Amino acid sequence: MPLLELDNVHSYYGHIQALRGISLTVDEGEVVTLIGSNGAGKTTTLRSIHGVLPPREGRILFSGEEIQGLPAHGMISKGISQSPEGRKIFHRMTVRENLEMGAYHRNDRAGVHEDIDRVFELFPRLQERFKQEAGTMSGGEQQMLAIGRALMSRPKLLLLDEPSMGLAPVLVERIFQTIEEINKQGTTILLVEQNANVALEIATRGYVLETGTIVNEAPASELREDPKVREAYLGEI
Amino acid sequence: MERLRKFALPAILIVVAFLFPPINAFLESTVDVNLMYPAIIVAVYVMLALGLNIVVGFAGLLDLGFVAFYALGAYVVGWLASSHFRQVSISFGSTATSLTGGELPGIHLSFWLILIIAGAFTGLCGMIIGAPTLRLRGDYLAIVTLGFGEIIPRFFQNAGDLWGFNLTNGTIGIKAIDSPGFPFLPESMIAWQRFGTLDLNPWYYTILVLVLITVYVNIRLRDSKLGRAWISVREDETAAAAMGINPVTTKLWAYAMGAVFGGLAGAYYGAFIKNIFPTSFSFNISILILCMVILGGMGSIYGVILGAVALQGLNFYLLPQLNEWVHAMGDAVGSPALSGLDLPKYNFFLFGIILVLMMLLRPEGIIPNRQRAEELHDEDATTGDAMSGRARA
Numbered sequence: 001m002p003l004l005e006l007d008n009v010h011s012y013y014g015h016i017q018a019l020r021g022i023s024l025t026v027d028e029g030e031v032v033t034l035i036g037s038n039g040a041g042k043t044t045t046l047r048s049i050h051g052v053l054p055p056r057e058g059r060i061l062f063s064g065e066e067i068q069g070l071p072a073h074g075m076i077s078k079g080i081s082q083s084p085e086g087r088k089i090f091h092r093m094t095v096r097e098n099l100e101m102g103a104y105h106r107n108d109r110a111g112v113h114e115d116i117d118r119v120f121e122l123f124p125r126l127q128e129r130f131k132q133e134a135g136t137m138s139g140g141e142q143q144m145l146a147i148g149r150a151l152m153s154r155p156k157l158l159l160l161d162e163p164s165m166g167l168a169p170v171l172v173e174r175i176f177q178t179i180e181e182i183n184k185q186g187t188t189i190l191l192v193e194q195n196a197n198v199a200l201e202i203a204t205r206g207y208v209l210e211t212g213t214i215v216n217e218a219p220a221s222e223l224r225e226d227p228k229v230r231e232a233y234l235g236e237i
Numbered sequence: 238m239e240r241l242r243k244f245a246l247p248a249i250l251i252v253v254a255f256l257f258p259p260i261n262a263f264l265e266s267t268v269d270v271n272l273m274y275p276a277i278i279v280a281v282y283v284m285l286a287l288g289l290n291i292v293v294g295f296a297g298l299l300d301l302g303f304v305a306f307y308a309l310g311a312y313v314v315g316w317l318a319s320s321h322f323r324q325v326s327i328s329f330g331s332t333a334t335s336l337t338g339g340e341l342p343g344i345h346l347s348f349w350l351i352l353i354i355a356g357a358f359t360g361l362c363g364m365i366i367g368a369p370t371l372r373l374r375g376d377y378l379a380i381v382t383l384g385f386g387e388i389i390p391r392f393f394q395n396a397g398d399l400w401g402f403n404l405t406n407g408t409i410g411i412k413a414i415d416s417p418g419f420p421f422l423p424e425s426m427i428a429w430q431r432f433g434t435l436d437l438n439p440w441y442y443t444i445l446v447l448v449l450i451t452v453y454v455n456i457r458l459r460d461s462k463l464g465r466a467w468i469s470v471r472e473d474e475t476a477a478a479a480m481g482i483n484p485v486t487t488k489l490w491a492y493a494m495g496a497v498f499g500g501l502a503g504a505y506y507g508a509f510i511k512n513i514f515p516t517s518f519s520f521n522i523s524i525l526i527l528c529m530v531i532l533g534g535m536g537s538i539y540g541v542i543l544g545a546v547a548l549q550g551l552n553f554y555l556l557p558q559l560n561e562w563v564h565a566m567g568d569a570v571g572s573p574a575l576s577g578l579d580l581p582k583y584n585f586f587l588f589g590i591i592l593v594l595m596m597l598l599r600p601e602g603i604i605p606n607r608q609r610a611e612e613l614h615d616e617d618a619t620t621g622d623a624m625s626g627r628a629r630a
Contacts (some may be wrong), residue, residue: 052475076481088476090469101469104462105481153481 001064003028003188004049004157009058009068011048018044019055020212026157026190031183033191033199033220035233036209042192043085045209046159049190050082051075062157076105081155085162085192087146091135095126098134098145102152112152119148122178140171147179157188164195176202196233200224208233254445258438273437275554279546280444281506286529286545287451287538288498293527294536294606295464296491297471298371299379302386303526305366306359306496308518310503312393313355315411315513317346332418332431348417352447352504359500360493367492371485374474386523394515410514417443417508444505451498455538458494467491521585525552528588532595534602543603548588556581 002025011019019041026032034042047053049060051072060068062078070078081102090098099119103112120127123144129137134145143163150158163179164172172195180202183189193199200206200220208216208229216229223229257276264270285307292300315321318331320343330347346354370381397407405411418431418439428436432443458464466487469477474484507513525548533544560580567575595602 050479052478071483072475072478073481073483076479082479084476084479088473088479090472090476092472093468097465101465101477101480104466104469149480 002026002061003063004190005059005061006045006049007059007061009045009048009055009060011044011053011055013044013053018212019048021058022048022209022212022214024207024214024217026188028156028188029183029186030204031180031189031191031202033193033196033203033206034209035193035196035199035206035223035229037232038194039211040209041212042194042209043161044212046082046085046161046190046192050080050159076153076155079153079156080159081150081153081157082159083143083146083150083161083163085165087142089134089142089145089149092133094133095130095137095145098149099126099152102149105153111154115152115154119151122151122181123148139166140168140175143167143171143175144178147175147182151182151187155187157190158182160189160191160193162192162194164193164198172198196229251449255442258441272554273441275550277437277440277444277509278553279549280441280448281502281509282526282529282549283448283542283545284444284451284498284502284505285526286533286541287448287455288495288502289526290455290495290530290536290538290541291458291498292491292495293530294541295459295471296467296488298488298491299375299382300492300495301379301383301523301527302389303382303495303499304518304520304523305386305389306363306499307503307506307522308390308393308515309359309362310355310500310505311507311513311518312405312411312503313358313500314348314351314504314507315405315414317344317351317354318348318415318508319343319345319411319413321406321411330420331415332420333415345415348415348508351508352501355500355504356497359503360497362500363493363496364489367489371488371492383520383523386520390515390518393518405515408515410512410517412512414508414511414513416511440509447501447505451501452538452542454494454498459536459538463487463490525549525588528592532591532602534605536606537602537604540602540604540606547603548591551587552581552584556584556587 004026006022006024009019009022010017022041022045024032024034034045036042044053048055048068051067051070051074054069058068059066062080065078067075067078067080075081090101093101096116099116100112103115106112120130125141126144126148129141134142137145143165147160147163150160160179163175167175176198179189179191183202191199191203200223203220206218206220206223207214208223216223216226218226224234258273261272261276264272285303288306289300289303292298292303318333320341322344323342325344326340326342328341328345330350331345332348333341333345366385370378370385373381393405394408396404397409416432419429420431422430424430429439432439466477466482469480469482470484470487477487478484510517526545529544529548530541531544532548533542534540557580560578563578563580564576567573567578599605
């Protein structure tokens with residue numbers, strides 16, 4: 001049984017259909033990436049999974065249990081955590097307070113402390129700044145914080161939306177190394193990324209989205225070699 | 238310094254507050270200034286402002302109808318501690334006694350019991366009113382709360398005849414509300430046995446304890462998990478939901494907690510002034526309390542207390558005093574314009590000027606809350622940074 005399964009999901013923004021029958025699976029331990037151009041429906045897919053935009057049609061199964069229609073705040077106790085597009089960290093809270101917010105629904109103080117240390121190990125930069133207000137940090141540090149915060153709930157599945165957005169190439173490299181590390185430590189990851197190059201480097205499998213439908217699905221190594229993908233998303237002519 | 242701020246300052250303030258009645262008695266005997274009555278009214282407003290601070294300051298919900306809970310609390314004490322419901326005769330721990338020796342008509346419960354009932358009842362009303370409205374955000378919520386603030390006093394005005402049942406006695410209001418007191422105390426402590434109008438000390442200490450409880454609960458709530466949830470919802474509702482926080486119930490709690498303190502203040506006020514009318518709970522009061530919170534500093538407990546003391550002190554003591562001085566001066570120089578001036582009439586004009594000046598010079602309030610001050614000062618931190626990040630992409 002896959003950890004996450006989308007079965008013919010249709011989602012709308014008002015009257016505008018954004019997803020036209022998305023079906024995909026994410027198996028435990030995988031890094032699955034959704035690639036596609038602007039407006040293809042990548043973020044909408046994440047929003048549909050996470051309950052922010054409940055699908056109008058279709059089913060979403062998490063560990064075999066239907067979760068479509070559950071509110072966004074119910075997802076974290078199911079084991080789904082997300083680092084949303086645009087990071088959405090709490091700007092006025094310190095780094096530490098942000099991480100504690102990520103563990104809001106947990107009551108095991110000791111475990112939370114352990115996990116804060118774990119996040120600091122993954123992102124040493126955050127440890128240097130743990131008393132600093134999050135809004136005053138650089139974009140890269142905020143991205144690290146957003147991912148770290150999402151990890152604080154000990155999720156089974158981590159949804160990452162555009163972690164490379166607005167970051168210098170060096171930082172993108174470092175963040176993706178850490179994402180790989182997080183996956184190796186046992187968290188399944190569904191990654192939405194415009195920067196197909198780096199995404200396919202760390203992913204097990206990838207789905208290619210175009211205008212709300214999936215046009216291709218293959219192991220990441222195959223997608224990297226696919227001439228169509230290379231032309232459209234990897235910037236090669 | 239940090240320790241000083243944390244413990245010494247509140248300790249001094251509390252001691253001064255407890256020593257106020259003897260200080261006041263001394264002032265009265267020497268310079269003939271009696272501040273007891275204004276002090277009590279100010280304290281009622283401190284309580285109201287701290288209640289509204291939970292809603293506006295902590296959770297960031299603009300509530301323009303807070304007076305509704307103040308009115309509800311006052312009417313609860315009116316219903317449960319007067320002869321309003323003549324059909325029945327229920328007494329429990331009350332200070333009220335029948336003059337004729339016969340059965341005392343109406344419901345007469347112990348004031349302390351009524352306080353608890355009023356708090357619970359207004360909290361419940363806060364939830365009932367809040368439930369359908371809190372799905373709204375920002376301005377829309379403000380408009381709906383404004384509506385409720387108007388509806389409830391209007392309801393009290395018109396509920397003198399609810400299908401033949403007299404619930405509120407209409408515009409005449411509920412009169413002769415029982416005094417609080419401890420009827421079991423010995424005769425030697427008569428002032429505490431039944432709070433009278435001559436000795437205001439028991440009244441003062443009661444509201445002081447109520448204010449201290451309110452402050453304590455405010456501090457505990459601010460530092461609690463719920464307090465953290467309020468801040469996160471105020472900052473970013475979507476992100477808060479992603480943390481597993483239900484924004485609707487979180488906001489509902491803020492609304493209910495604020496309502497509880499509004500109701501407690503109302504119940505005390507009702508017992509203190511003894512007669513309540515629907516017109517005592519006008520829209521102006523909602524705005525006045527909101528001004529106190531904004532003036533002092535939204536979300537800052539010290540600030541809100543100071544804001545309430547400043548505005549209500551101005552309203553209840555300073556303006557009437559000034560008025561008398563101006564009249565005396567007018568009489569002295571023979572100027573009818575000065576001696577006929579009615580300064581207290583201009584109170585809202587003055588508040589307006591103060592608010593405009595505050596917004597221009599110090600929008601975060603007199604004693605600001607750290608996070609709030611930043612929200613008002615550097616807007617770049619929220620939008621600017623994200624935007625510049627996008628621009629680089």
